[in-house]
Amino acid sequence: xxxxxxxxxxxxxxxxxxxxxxxxxxxxxxxxxxxxxxxxxxxxxxxxxxxxxxxxxxxxxxxxxxxxxxxxxxxxxxxxxxxxxxxxxxxxxxxxxxxxxxxxxxxxxxxxxxxxxxxxxxxxxxxxxxxxxxxxxxxxxxxxxxxxxxxxxxxxxxxxxxxxxxxxxxxxxxxxxxxxxxxxxxxxxxxxxxxxxxxxxxxxxxxxxxxxxxxxxxxxxxxxxxxxxxxxxxxxxxxxxxxxxxxxxxxxxxxxxxxxxxxxxxxxxxxxxxxxxxxxxxxxxxxxxxxxxxxxxxxxxxxxxxxxxxxxxxxxxxxxxxxxxxxxxxxxxxxxxxxxxxxxxxxxxxxxxxxxxxxxxxxxxxxxxxxxxxxxxxxxxxxxxxxxxxxxxxxxxxxxxxxxxxxxxxxxxxxxxxxxxxxxxxxxxxxxxxxxxxxxxxxxxxxxxxxxxxxxxx
Ligand SMILES: [Mn+2]
Numbered sequence: 001x002x003x004x005x006x007x008x009x010x011x012x013x014x015x016x017x018x019x020x021x022x023x024x025x026x027x028x029x030x031x032x033x034x035x036x037x038x039x040x041x042x043x044x045x046x047x048x049x050x051x052x053x054x055x056x057x058x059x060x061x062x063x064x065x066x067x068x069x070x071x072x073x074x075x076x077x078x079x080x081x082x083x084x085x086x087x088x089x090x091x092x093x094x095x096x097x098x099x100x101x102x103x104x105x106x107x108x109x110x111x112x113x114x115x116x117x118x119x120x121x122x123x124x125x126x127x128x129x130x131x132x133x134x135x136x137x138x139x140x141x142x143x144x145x146x147x148x149x150x151x152x153x154x155x156x157x158x159x160x161x162x163x164x165x166x167x168x169x170x171x172x173x174x175x176x177x178x179x180x181x182x183x184x185x186x187x188x189x190x191x192x193x194x195x196x197x198x199x200x201x202x203x204x205x206x207x208x209x210x211x212x213x214x215x216x217x218x219x220x221x222x223x224x225x226x227x228x229x230x231x232x233x234x235x236x237x238x239x240x241x242x243x244x245x246x247x248x249x250x251x252x253x254x255x256x257x258x259x260x261x262x263x264x265x266x267x268x269x270x271x272x273x274x275x276x277x278x279x280x281x282x283x284x285x286x287x288x289x290x291x292x293x294x295x296x297x298x299x300x301x302x303x304x305x306x307x308x309x310x311x312x313x314x315x316x317x318x319x320x321x322x323x324x325x326x327x328x329x330x331x332x333x334x335x336x337x338x339x340x341x342x343x344x345x346x347x348x349x350x351x352x353x354x355x356x357x358x359x360x361x362x363x364x365x366x367x368x369x370x371x372x373x374x375x376x377x378x379x380x381x382x383x384x385x386x387x388x389x390x391x392x393x394x395x396x397x398x399x400x401x402x403x404x405x406x407x408x409x410x411x412x413x414x415x416x417x418x419x420x421x422x423x424x425x426x427x428x429x430x431x432x433x434x435x436x437x438x439x440x441x442x443x444x445x446x447x448x449x450x451x452x453x454x455x456x457x458x
Contacts, residue, residue, distance in 0.1 A: 028152025035310030125149020152291030195236030335367035
């Protein structure tokens with residue numbers, strides 16, 4: 001069975017049911033998956049409820065209703081099929097729309113997963129969107145959410161753009177009219193909300209000599225180019241507002257800057273996905289920033305707020321999310337200042353710090369990434385903290401930069417291998433990964449991961 005027919009079958013299973021429950025993950029991919037699926041189902045006039053989970057684990061199973069509804073697991077489920085089996089869920093009441101690695105299981109749950117067809121760059125929101133489109137072609141308006149979910153799950157990071165079959169979602173959004181694609185654009189984050197020099201100075205993929213981490217450097221660089229970076233009223237423009245000619249001048253200037261310093265400029269360029277139907281200079285204007293807002297909702301345990309925004313709320317929930325995002329940023333800044341103020345311990349192949357229970361464990365990874373740009377970014381950073389739910393468990397977050405990944409470093413591999421030895425579990429990506437380990441194993445664990453990275457460097 002190909003992906004297409006798998007999608008068709010999922011759509012028909014959903015349509016056949018009289019009620020549905022969506023069980024989804026709390027990150028941007030999970031929230032957009034839920035918002036796509038719940039809208040598609042509601043449009044069929046099938047009653048639908050949603051449950052968001054931080055993780056599909058034994059304790060969370062009590063939140064999955066035991067009723068006659070079809071349980072649609074989105075952005076989770078593939079790796080927890082035995083848990084579904086143990087809890088007595090039958091094949092006739094479950095479908096899984098996921099992109100995580102499947103766990104071998106005796107019960108043959110129906111699943112749509114890009115991995116089964118060799119697609120590693122298609123997130124759950126992508127799969128979910130294709131199923132929604134199959135249910136009714138008028139669901140093309142939801143392509144926008146599919147793009148946000150994919151971008152939020154870093155599906156565009158490696159190539160700088162969404163690739164087959166996820167690029168088809170972009171095509172759909174463009175046809176529908178609520179998505180603009182900006183190809184060959186500058187690879188910076190915050191194109192709709194950050195003053196352009198700030199966005200440039202935050203760039204860490206690639207690291208631009210004289211600009212990354214150097215706000216003043218970015219300002220004088222722009223001045224030298226003679227480009228217009230202020231609006232008529234004197235306010236700094238965001239990247240999105242810069243004229244096409246000036247954008248070209250800036251990108252060319254950055255190219256030259258990198259080549260002059262012997263750096264590879266290929267990662268300067270990426271594709272951005274903009275949403276012309278959203279208000280200018282807000283986080284909702286482009287896929288990356290929209291995804292950040294949804295991630296903030298999830299990390300502060302308000303996934304339903306994120307879901308309401310995906311459904312179009314621009315009042316109460318949106319205001320709530322804006323506050324959350326502001327709060328999210330200021331706590332991450334505090335965390336970063338704490339890490340930089342206390343300083344990290346350096347081992348041969350990593351640097352680490354333990355922040356105890358001072359910060360919510362859901363943001364520690366982001367803080368680690370932000371701190372790294374101000375530290376020696378050639379060494380991956382590890383930040384440990386107390387697990388928010390289980391005090392004798394430690395959450396480990398690691399971050400590195402693209403350049404180091406290209407040298408052969410794979411944090412996901414290092415953390416999963418090491419944590420397994422200590423009875424923990426890890427996952428993530430080569431550039432950003434996390435793990436849970438017993439608190440008692442902390443000291444040995446750091447050494448073990450350092451050894452794993454040493455071997456990867458070799
Ligand atoms: Mn996902």
